[in-house]
Amino acid sequence: MDDGKRCSVRFLVFGASMRAGSMNDKLASLAAVTVEEKGGAVERATMSDFECPPYDQDVEVTKGLPAGAQALHDKLQSVDGFIIASPEYNASMPGVLKNTIDWVSRFRPQPFNGKQALLMSASPSMSGGKVGLWALRVPLEHLGARIYPDMFALAQAHQAFDSSGRIADPKLQKWFESTIDCFIDLVEASKHYPGLKKQWVEFLGERPDAETTRVELGETAAV
Numbered sequence: 240m241d242d243g244k245r246c247s248v249r250f251l252v253f254g255a256s257m258r259a260g261s262m263n264d265k266l267a268s269l270a271a272v273t274v275e276e277k278g279g280a281v282e283r284a285t286m287s288d289f290e291c292p293p294y295d296q297d298v299e300v301t302k303g304l305p306a307g308a309q310a311l312h313d314k315l316q317s318v319d320g321f322i323i324a325s326p327e328y329n330a331s332m333p334g335v336l337k338n339t340i341d342w343v344s345r346f347r348p349q350p351f352n353g354k355q356a357l358l359m360s361a362s363p364s365m366s367g368g369k370v371g372l373w374a375l376r377v378p379l380e381h382l383g384a385r386i387y388p389d390m391f392a393l394a395q396a397h398q399a400f401d402s403s404g405r406i407a408d409p410k411l412q413k414w415f416e417s418t419i420d421c422f423i424d425l426v427e428a429s430k431h432y433p434g435l436k437k438q439w440v441e442f443l444g445e446r447p448d449a450e451t452t453r454v455e456l457g458e459t460a461a462v
């Protein structure tokens with residue numbers, strides 16, 4: 240914007256590790272601070288807020304959706320975009336995160352649909368957990384989330400932070416900040432200047448009709 244001020248944009252930010260002392264939670268905290276410094280509002284959460292029992296369709300039918308899924312659903316409804324800092328487990332996402340995504344995907348309207356998202360990871364490895372983020376993109380994009388093309392992976396994360404919680408390497412810290420800045424620009428544009436067709440179809444070739452319950456058409460969809 241010309242005056243340098245942003246229109247209001249709100250983000251859910253959480254780390255997807257259950258571990259006390261998680262490096263991904265630390266990265267999520269840095270992301271939250273950075274979003275606020277760049278003019279966005281933050282709803283901070285942790286993975287334990289969204290913990291769910293293992294997905295079981297019989298449990299869903301008899302008991303409904305669990306509190307952890309309801310909590311993530313409600314937070315997603317209240318924001319314009321979300322940021323997840325996720326550990327990489329065996330070249331994929333943590334099972335606890337996928338399990339919560341599966342539960343949340345059962346709400347109608349389905350709350351990931353049309354939400355902007357930025358994915359990041361922290362790992363002691365040299366790759367920073369980036370492979371896991373590619374796996375995480377798949378179900379989120381499948382559910383209609385708009386995943387920001389750049390994903391931030393913090394390699395050797397156990398020694399990457401300084402004592403204030405920022406990334407010690409100034410070049411990397413700047414890159415982190417500019418990734419978040421550009422992501423906020425995109426979310427702001429998509430919220431305040433909507434021109435995007437928002438449509439979620441689970442399977443290619445699936446036609447929206449009364450019997451196809453997993454199709455949602457957004458307000459701006461031209462059918």
Ligand SMILES: Cc1cc2nc3c(=O)[nH]c(=O)nc-3n(C[C@H](O)[C@H](O)[C@H](O)COP(=O)(O)O)c2cc1C
Nearest residue numbers: 256258261262263326327328329330362363364368
């Ligand atoms: C079951 C398991 C599998 C892991 N697999 C990977 C992996 O594939 N790639 C990787 O970079 N780190 C892997 N790690 C190491 C994690 O990156 C490391 O434990 C990290 O600290 C987890 O994130 P957190 O600090 O946020 O809990 C794995 C750790 C565990 C416990």
